[in-house]
Amino acid sequence: MQQRTLGSTGLKVSRLGLGTLTWGRDTDEHEARDQLIAFIEAGGNLLDTAAGYGDGASEELIGSLLGDVVPRDDVVLATKAGISRRRGQRESNVSRGHMISSLDQSLRRLGVDHVDLWQVHTWVDGTPLEETLGALDYAVTTGRAAYVGVSNYNGWQTAQAATWQRAVPGRATLASTQVEYSLLNRTIEHEVLDAARALGLGVLPWSPLGRGVLTGKYRHGTPADSRAASAHFANFVGNYLGEQSQRIVEAVVRAGEGLDWSPLEVALVWVRDRPGVTAPIVGARTAAQLGAALGTDELSLPTEIVEALDDVSGGD
Numbered sequence: 001m002q003q004r005t006l007g008s009t010g011l012k013v014s015r016l017g018l019g020t021l022t023w024g025r026d027t028d029e030h031e032a033r034d035q036l037i038a039f040i041e042a043g044g045n046l047l048d049t050a051a052g053y054g055d056g057a058s059e060e061l062i063g064s065l066l067g068d069v070v071p072r073d074d075v076v077l078a079t080k081a082g083i084s085r086r087r088g089q090r091e092s093n094v095s096r097g098h099m100i101s102s103l104d105q106s107l108r109r110l111g112v113d114h115v116d117l118w119q120v121h122t123w124v125d126g127t128p129l130e131e132t133l134g135a136l137d138y139a140v141t142t143g144r145a146a147y148v149g150v151s152n153y154n155g156w157q158t159a160q161a162a163t164w165q166r167a168v169p170g171r172a173t174l175a176s177t178q179v180e181y182s183l184l185n186r187t188i189e190h191e192v193l194d195a196a197r198a199l200g201l202g203v204l205p206w207s208p209l210g211r212g213v214l215t216g217k218y219r220h221g222t223p224a225d226s227r228a229a230s231a232h233f234a235n236f237v238g239n240y241l242g243e244q245s246q247r248i249v250e251a252v253v254r255a256g257e258g259l260d261w262s263p264l265e266v267a268l269v270w271v272r273d274r275p276g277v278t279a280p281i282v283g284a285r286t287a288a289q290l291g292a293a294l295g296t297d298e299l300s301l302p303t304e305i306v307e308a309l310d311d312v313s314g315g316d
Contacts, residue, residue, distance in 0.1 A: 001043030001297050004278050008200030009175045011116065011147055013076050015272060016293065017046035017204060019283030024057025027285060032061050033069055034287035040070050042294040048178075048204070048281045049110075050080035050121055051102045059109035072112060079106050080151055080178075082121035082132075094124045099135035103144055118145035119178060122152045133164055133171070140172040149176035149201070155191020162199040176202040176278065183248050183267055183313045184210035184240050193276045205271050208280035213240040214267035216253050244314075251312040255305050264292050269299050270309055 003012045018039045023032045036047075049058045059079065066072050081102035082094040093099075103118060118139050120132055139145035150161055158177055165171045177196055179188050182205070196203050209215055249263070256266045271280045284290035301309075 001294075003045075005202075006117075006147070006278055007175045007196075007202035008173075009147055009202075011076065011175065013046040013202075013279050014044040015279050016044055016268075016297075017048050017078075017279045017281040018044055018290070019206065019281040020047070020049045020058045020062060021053050021283050022058075022285060023049070024054040024061040029061060029064070031286055033065060035284060035290050036065055036069050038287050038290055038294060040074065042297070044294070045074065045076050046078065046279055046281075047075045048078045050083065051106050052080070052083040052085065052121065055085055056105070056109050059106055063109050063111040066111060076116045077110065077112065078117035078119065079110070079115050080119040080121035081106065081135075082124070092122050092124045094120055094122070094127050094132040094135075096131045096135045096138075099132065100138060103135075103139055107144065114143055115145050117147045117149060117175065119149040119151045119176070120153075123150075123154075123157050129161060129164060133161060136165075136172045136174075137170075145172075147175040148172045149174055149178065149204075151178040153177060153179070153192070155195050158192055158201070159195040159199065162195070162201060166199075174199070174201055176204055178204040178206055178281070180207050181205035181274070181277070181280075182208050182210040182271055183214060183252065183309060184245050186313060193274075197276050202278035203276050204278055205280045208271040208282065209264060209267050210245070210248075211240050213245055214249060214252055214263060216249060216263040219246075219249060219253070248313050251309060255301075255309060259302075259305070261299070262292060265296050265299055266301070266305075266309075268293055269296050269301050270306065272296070273300065 001014045001016065004015050006013050049062055051059065081099050082092060084091050136148040140148060150158065153161065162174045165173050179192055181188050193203065252263045252266050256263045268280060271277060282293045
């Protein structure tokens, strides 16, 4: 698998990342092991998780596989802090104390002394930005993280955070931003991509397959084994099952038929090769699903197909 540099850093990452949102919950140890083996054998190295994924279950599962399935130094290990679940409710906390405590807990679950990329999982109104960013500085200066980034920040938030970190020598410069991006959600094109490009941040799109909708699996209903059929993902996927989304999905299917590609291949390659994108983060329930994504490395979309997809999906 080809590699790309993460933003203006010297860190090399595979141009597809492996997402582990469902690990330890919908994806058990055996499936996770198979996925990780397939990903590494395909040349992938970027492994993405978060403290809030399965209340830490994803990190624990990764920790059990590191050193067994793959040497620690063969992966670029990325995690996040700031979102968790408490008594069944989502809680966002990006205060300095909480962030540092969360990072230490992540390191214990992962069984490592540092992560390669540590990210603020979300913006929280009311928490001073300098306090949140101070936690990133602490993580780098103490050796707990090699690089730091943000996630789910809009354009002005991204620019403010990156500029703040550049203002004083010695602060931990932001390496990346992780944001949702697909043919069903092109919001980051309005400001985030420009801010990232101007400030030297790599862009790591999450849900590049439109929460699974762009694979075409929901064209004729909701499969019983799909995310939309599960209680904790039904609304997450359901937001992308409207008429406009259906038109885009049909365009992706037609493009795939003309190229003899699957809809997944069309949608994923479109995101992967967008200007400014470093590596889409691909999550899969099974190793077979992941294999379909890993098979896209040699594919590239013809210009006329890209333009047609741009047009139907309403991009600027």
